[in-house]
Amino acid sequence: MSRLAQTFQNLSASGRQALIPFVTSGDPTPEFTVPLLHAMVAAGVDVIELGVPFSDPMADGPVIQKASERAIEQGMNLTRVLSMVAEFRKGDDTTPIVLMGYLNPIEFMGYEYFAQAAARVGVDGVLTVDMPPEEAEEYVPLLKSVGIDPIFLLAPNSTEERIKKMAEKGSGYLYYVSLKGVTGAGHLNTDDVKEKVAQIKQHTDLPIGVGFGVKDADFARTVAGIADGVVVGSAIINKIQENIDDLSMAKQEVIALLSAMRQAMDNEFND
Amino acid sequence: MTEENNLQYDMPDEAGHFGPYGGKFVAETLMEPIKQLDEAYQKYVKDPDFLAELDKDLHYYVGRPSPIYHAERWSRELGGAQIYLKREDLNHTGAHKINNAIGQALLAKRMGKTRIIAETGAGQHGVATATVAARLGLECVVYMGSVDVARQVQNVYRMRLLGAKVVSVDSGSKTLKDALNEAMRDWVTNVDDTFYIIGTVAGPHPYPALVRDFQTIIGRESKVQLQTMIGCLPDALIACVGGGSNAIGLFHPFIDDTSVKMYGVEAAGDGVETGRHSVTLGAGRPGVLHGNRTYLIADDHGQIIETHSISAGLDYPGVGPEHAWLKDSGRAEYVNITDDEAVEAFYALTRMEGIIPALESSHALAYAMKLAPTMSKDKVVLVNLSGRGDKDMHTVAEREGVEL
Numbered sequence: 196m197s198r199l200a201q202t203f204q205n206l207s208a209s210g211r212q213a214l215i216p217f218v219t220s221g222d223p224t225p226e227f228t229v230p231l232l233h234a235m236v237a238a239g240v241d242v243i244e245l246g247v248p249f250s251d252p253m254a255d256g257p258v259i260q261k262a263s264e265r266a267i268e269q270g271m272n273l274t275r276v277l278s279m280v281a282e283f284r285k286g287d288d289t290t291p292i293v294l295m296g297y298l299n300p301i302e303f304m305g306y307e308y309f310a311q312a313a314a315r316v317g318v319d320g321v322l323t324v325d326m327p328p329e330e331a332e333e334y335v336p337l338l339k340s341v342g343i344d345p346i347f348l349l350a351p352n353s354t355e356e357r358i359k360k361m362a363e364k365g366s367g368y369l370y371y372v373s374l375k376g377v378t379g380a381g382h383l384n385t386d387d388v389k390e391k392v393a394q395i396k397q398h399t400d401l402p403i404g405v406g407f408g409v410k411d412a413d414f415a416r417t418v419a420g421i422a423d424g425v426v427v428g429s430a431i432i433n434k435i436q437e438n439i440d441d442l443s444m445a446k447q448e449v450i451a452l453l454s455a456m457r458q459a460m461d462n463e464f465n466d
Numbered sequence: 467m468t469e470e471n472n473l474q475y476d477m478p479d480e481a482g483h484f485g486p487y488g489g490k491f492v493a494e495t496l497m498e499p500i501k502q503l504d505e506a507y508q509k510y511v512k513d514p515d516f517l518a519e520l521d522k523d524l525h526y527y528v529g530r531p532s533p534i535y536h537a538e539r540w541s542r543e544l545g546g547a548q549i550y551l552k553r554e555d556l557n558h559t560g561a562h563k564i565n566n567a568i569g570q571a572l573l574a575k576r577m578g579k580t581r582i583i584a585e586t587g588a589g590q591h592g593v594a595t596a597t598v599a600a601r602l603g604l605e606c607v608v609y610m611g612s613v614d615v616a617r618q619v620q621n622v623y624r625m626r627l628l629g630a631k632v633v634s635v636d637s638g639s640k641t642l643k644d645a646l647n648e649a650m651r652d653w654v655t656n657v658d659d660t661f662y663i664i665g666t667v668a669g670p671h672p673y674p675a676l677v678r679d680f681q682t683i684i685g686r687e688s689k690v691q692l693q694t695m696i697g698c699l700p701d702a703l704i705a706c707v708g709g710g711s712n713a714i715g716l717f718h719p720f721i722d723d724t725s726v727k728m729y730g731v732e733a734a735g736d737g738v739e740t741g742r743h744s745v746t747l748g749a750g751r752p753g754v755l756h757g758n759r760t761y762l763i764a765d766d767h768g769q770i771i772e773t774h775s776i777s778a779g780l781d782y783p784g785v786g787p788e789h790a791w792l793k794d795s796g797r798a799e800y801v802n803i804t805d806d807e808a809v810e811a812f813y814a815l816t817r818m819e820g821i822i823p824a825l826e827s828s829h830a831l832a833y834a835m836k837l838a839p840t841m842s843k844d845k846v847v848l849v850n851l852s853g854r855g856d857k858d859m860h861t862v863a864e865r866e867g868v869e870l
Contacts, residue, residue: 250638250769251755253650254493260637272767298491298754303768325491325754329481350495352657357497375495376655 198291198319199344199367202241203402203423212419213368214239214457215404216449217295217428219246219262220279221271223439229282231446236290238450239457242368242404244322244426247276247296254324256379258429261436273300273309281316293320293346293367306337314341320367322346328364335364348372349395351387362399368424371395371405379429383408389421411452412459419460427456475721477791482671482758485794487787490670492757496650499657504672506577511679516576523568524683527601528558530565531687534695534848540818547701547841549834551821551851552688554712559594561824561853562684562712567594567663569680571602574661581605581660585649587614587642587708588778588826589621590853591665596630606630609648611641614778621857639772642782646756666709667786670757674786681715688848689719696846702727702837705850706829707800708744708780710789712852717798727799730789731833733775734802742774746785747793747800760787776805776861777825779853803832809865811835812855824853825861 196204206213216235220228232243248266252259273296280292294313301309301323313321321343326334328347335345344367349358351374361369371392373383383405392403405418406426418425431449438445477484490500510516524530533556537549554562567584574582582599584606586592592608599606608625612634615622625632638644646669653662667674667681692700703720705713707730720726735743743749750761753768763783764770775781792798803811808825811832816822823831827850834849841847855862863870 250764250771251643251647253647253756254495254654256651257637264638267769272769274767299762299764299770300768302753302759303751303764303766324493325757327490327492327494327497330489330491348494350493350498352498353494354498357494372493372495375657377651380655 197342197344197367198289199242202291203368206241212422212460213241213402213404213424214415214453214460215242215244215424215426216240216431216453217244217246217426218431219248219259219266220276221248221266221269222262222432222435223265223442225269225271225275227442229279231449232283233286234446234450235453236287238453240453242291242293242424244293244295244428245276245280247273247294247300249297249300252297254377256377256429258379258432258436262432273304277312277316280318284317291319292317293322294318295322296324298323298326306334310337310341310343314343318343320344320346322348322370324348328360331364339366346370351375351391358395358398362401365401368402368404369395369399370426371403371422372407373405374408376407378407381408385417385421388418392422412455415456416459425456425460473722477788478671478675482675484788484791486752487760487790488671488674488758490757491754491759492670493654495654495657496670499653500670500672506573507672507676510573510576516572520569520572523572524565528564528568529556530683531691532556534688534691536695537819540815541838543818544835544838546839546843547837547845547847548843549838550692550700550846550848552684552716552848554684554850554852555821555823555827555854559590559597560856561590561594562681562715563591563594563665564597565683565715566665566677566680566711567591567598570661570663570676571598571604574604574663575602577661579659579661581607581656582663583607583609583649583652583660584663584665585609585642585645586665587645587781588857589614589618589625590779590857592625592630592632593621593628595663596625596628599630600628607652608632609635609645609652611639611645612636613640614642614645618778618857642778643756643770666711667714667788668709668756668758668760668784674758674788677711678714678718678788681711682718684712684715684850685717685719688716692848699723699726700846700848701841702729702847704729704731704830704834704837704847706731706780706826706852707747707785707789708733708782708826709784710786712850714786714788716850717792721797728797729833729837730798730800731829732800732802733777733780733829734804735774735776737804738802743802744773744775744780744782745802746783747789748802752790755784758787760784760790776808777829779824779826780829801833803829807832809862812862821851822855823851824855825858827852
């Protein structure tokens with residue numbers, strides 16, 4: 196069983212939801228990332244979305260854009276992200292890692308080479324923001340052939356037909372983008388999300404993660420009440436940005452946020 | 467637009483692919499809006515009322531058909547083929563950009579959208595969009611890199627006069643590509659009431675085909691006009707290529723006419739060997755950016771890198787996917803011209819013919835200066851004079867050390 200399937204099965208058995216942080220690899224320095232990943236796992240996260248920085252992150256808001264720019268300035272690229280995963284795997288063989296980013300770095304590396312290399316270092320899933328299933332006829336089978344889950348996004352305006360398509364092509368989990376907008380924008384509307392997640396669930400048994408707009412522990416708790424996973428990105432990167440001159444403080448703040456979210460999510464039904 | 471149906475050439479396919487290029491590489495939130503746009507476009511492109519309104523606007527508002535001018539004195543001076551100029555510089559707002567802006571704005575109106583957004587580099591597309599939005603009473607927001615805002619002050623002011631809000635974009639390299647990213651972000655956030663008027667033949671399907679179809683008026687008119695003037699097809703077409711909208715507009719109606727050679731001219735900036743250039747087709751490699759697969763200028767890891775050209779309108783690290791296809795298929799040839807060569811052609815046309823061309827178009831003219839002398843005097847070269855040079859006075863004066 197894949198790490199992602201195992202993780203969601205364990206969570207489901209204990210009646211809990213996945214806490215899924217997103218961090219941009221190499222932000223603000225390459226040395227910062229791997230220790231942060233281990234600390235996040237210790238704080239109770241279940242799956243890690245590791246951002247591959249790209250020069251033109253069209254679907255991201257200003258917070259993640261800045262993180263990408265900082266990482267690229269430090270010389271981050273896809274090859275180095277894969278090395279980071281390999282390094283992380285030396286100390287953690289169970290926490291699933293999902294690479295999240297844009298297609299061009301993968302196009303330049305070559306699909307086949309990327310799939311092989313990613314599988315070898317222990318990547319579990321790949322979420323390529325600008326690669327819809329329509330364009331992925333070669334890509335999806337390649338990833339699946341090496342045991343990597345292709346993870347697709349669904350949005351508030353995704354039609355029934357598209358939900359079915361994602362359910363068929365995707366594996367690992369489906370990522371529901373809770374609002375029309377870029378990462379870190381606005382606040383999600385709980386009722387709308389609830390309704391849409393229910394609609395998606397009619398077509399798939401895959402776990403549903405919800406992200407874009409999860410800012411604090413209260414929101415994490417609310418989302419945990421309606422989905423299988425809570426994705427938090429910009430709120431974490433904000434903590435890094437606010438403490439850019441004191442990286443041990445940055446790490447501490449990120450962990451404090453995630454711990455609070457974990458606690459809020461696990462106490463969801465005990466209030 | 468109906469004459470196009472006679473073409474054998476029928477790219478793109480239904481999914482928007484030109485061979486391996488083009489396509490729809492966007493985040494999920496945009497999949498539904500681009501599908502709606504495609505459906506609306508397919509519907510209205512056959513709608514007689516829509517086409518009549520477009521034709522009327524192109525005639526009475528833009529001033530079409532734009533003339534073709536035989537640059538006799540310049541041709542004689544160069545001593546080879548006869549050079550003819552398609553005068554897109556005489557359109558309202560001074561460039562070919564208005565052809566597409568009008569088409570898309572009319573589409574926006576039909577689709578019930580009340581807000582228009584656009585990206586712009588040199589500002590020509592921004593001005594064209596702001597112009598059309600003013601006329602139709604639509605709210606208009608134009609995204610422009612902060613570097614371009616600083617070097618195109620007049621066009622920024624022009625857009626503001628027209629009632630548009632110009633948003634200066636400070637991310638990435640702060641130029642056209644970043645303005646496009648920001649416009650996409652706006653669109654994702656405001657898809658319900660907003661229409662995104664892309665200015666070039668890039669972006670996700672259906673934009674490359676849609677923008678092309680609004681620009682093919684250039685080639686369709688040229689074919690008819692040359693028939694009247696010289697009674698035959700031209701031997702060669704020359705147009706500058708940044709994103710490539712004026713070039714595809716000229717080339718497309720001639721694609722089946724295999725005797726007509728087509729030359730797309732990219733901006734070599736300081737020279738391809740210096741790394742400071744915008745020679746996407748000539749020196750880039752295929753990848754995915756801004757919703758389509760095409761040639762890109764990027765580093766070995768796929769990060770898009772900064773381009774350079776004296777003309778802001780050619781300063782773009784991608785190129786329309788149809789040009790990528792025309793290059794690979796060999797139907798069109800892509801060459802390049804440096805800043806210095808373009809400026810030389812700028813002076814030549816100004817002094818020889820009394821026409822001040824845009825620096826973008828000067829790249830096409832510079833290639834004509836190279837090509838025409840290699841051809842006999844009975845041959846005909848048609849150059850797309852895509853825009854006028856008024857906007858470039860500051861750039862040229864600065865090069866001469868003149869303060870305006």
